[in-house]
Amino acid sequence: MKLMRKIFSADKNVSYGRTIPGGIRPRAHKITSLRSRVMATPIPPVLIIPLNQQQGKASRPCVKAGDRVLKYQKIAEAADDSSLNIHAPSSGVVSMIQNHTTININAANQLCIFIETDGIDEEVPIPDTLDWRGMTSEQLLPVISNAGICGMGGAGFPLSKKIDSAIIPDIHTLIINAVECEPFITADQALIREHADEVIQGAQILQHAINAKRCLLAIESDKTDAIEALSNYADRDSIKLLLLDNKYPAGGERQLIQAATGKELPAGHLPAEAGIYVQNAGTVFSIYKAVVENKPCISRVTTLTGEALQTPKNFNALVGTQVSWLFDLCGIDNKTHSKSVAGGSLMGIELMDNSAPISQSTNCLIAGSLSEFPDIMPEQACIRCGYCANACPSGLLPQQLLAYSRCEEDELLAQQGLFDCIECGACSYVCPSSIPLVQYYRSSKERIISARQKKETSQAWQNRFQYHQYRIKKLKDEALSRTSAKPVIDKQQSADDPFSKEQAALEVAAAVARVKAKKGNVIASSAATDGSQSDGEPTA
């Protein structure tokens, strides 16, 4: 830190962020994966592309099994603004579209497009590069949205939706998040080290697109190589570096805003409502590719690390590459490999099936050994030490939340701010009783959300039932009023209507009488001539 201050003491483009409350300082495991450069993977024999890589709806496939697809060809299109356009990462034949296990936390087993690659890597013709400086934000935003990019920080928020939320209010600050505080992940650091120019340009494009006044690039102060790469470009335009204290979870969206501006976002509010827009460095790199090179997002930089890998490194991996294939590429040692983890060691999830493909939000894969990830200690009683409350970056009371979670006291949980919990896992990390606190909170959140949804649907059913009753009553009333009103209408009409029923009846009767009279005359005349039936018929 002191060294950094010395280096950048005269530099106006560098500012220092505030330290976030709480947080932990876990030992970093970054150096092993940073030894080599970012490498592109060879084309894997099969690509399994999940249709739902983000928080939101699954995309609709627009290819069939048996179709040949080219690189960058659109194979699935967005169902609504919460889903993505998906493009083929390489050329090949779509072998099938069926369910497969994936890394996505919200849709573990979901529909995937299987592509058997042919190794030719034949591309669809790519249009000319765009001059983004001459474009307005209305022209630029569809280009970014259609490229099928989702937030690459790990949570997987779809970019198009995030951008939509940013257009309406005035955004004054754009923060590029390259903090990467998780102890194992180095994807953004490696990306910036080698592609600082592209990341900076991507940030400028995004800043131009959402009309932000200033742009900060937040990075932890101990990532000296990345900062050095950035400092060559950062003074070029309005982009400034924001150096943060090396602390977990400084890279959380809300924590980052707090570190950058000193303001805490209120619960349930989006950063855009405060005029701040946060985007990950990897996402910004994809935006650069989408706008300047006109290539949709088909790959991402993923960290492969862990003691079980012989050559841990960062790969520029195609979306849909299987985890086991990537592990083999790094030389996995099956004897020491005990646990596969997707995402960081603190917020990530344990992978049960290594055949799962990576998605756009997979920033790290860890093939952990037993010494890195020892067996989970049995849960012991809470001793009320209060370490968790000190570690919580959101200022919650984890032990209180735990007690309420165990009792399923949903109202009290909401009162205690359960939904402000960012699930960073700092409380579980410091807990001396090894209580899996975050898992309690996750299950409580899920229970509360499903109860709310149930209540909403029952309310909707009730409203429909009430409308149904109202409709039936209205129909009945209308039918009643029609039957009772009918004779009134007839009476009114009979006065002046020449075609009324009574008039017609009278006319018919008159006609019958006339005919009968004629007949009678004929009969009478015939009787007169015969003289036999004179008293037979009375004349009409």
Add this chain to the structure above:
Amino acid sequence: MYPLIETIYVQAAIACFAIFLLLQIMFFLRKYWIHSLEKQYSIVDRINALLPQTQCGRCGYAGCRPYAKAMSLGEQVNKCPPGGESTIVNLSLMLNEHKKTLDPAHGEFLQAAVAVIREEECIGCTKCIQACPVDAILGGTKLMHTVIESECTACDLCIEPCPVDCIDLIQLPPLKPLWQSPGTAERGLSGRSFVGGGSL
């Protein structure tokens, strides 16, 4: 100037009268206040909010609200099969009754389900449309009908009137929680468990 008013008794009497007037006004306003409260939180509405609103009539009443009204007048709380165990528990808590098991005369606990019309067999008689309490069936005379799945409450009322028996009640798979509480299940069995704190 006014010697009568200055006497303590008269002053006390005036004060009493003023307090009486104030109480009158408060009582008058209170009536309206309670009235507005009752409108929002009448006991029938509060009971109704606990019911699942399937409008199936399995309880023997025309819908959920009539049953709620009957419960407020002393009807048993254990007559709602689609609500499940939790509905009975919540109702007995609210109405201060002992917990009861479901009355078997009204059926068994039901899983989430949805009615589906076998469309090639539908003759378009509109009888199910008339029976549906939430207007979740679309169609016209001599035209094929179909159920809007998201609006179907699985009330079972459309199945009986169908003259060709082409409506099935299909049970939905039970919703499995993504994250199980460590207290209730073994960790790792749910397939998703946190590694949190594993790398010391």
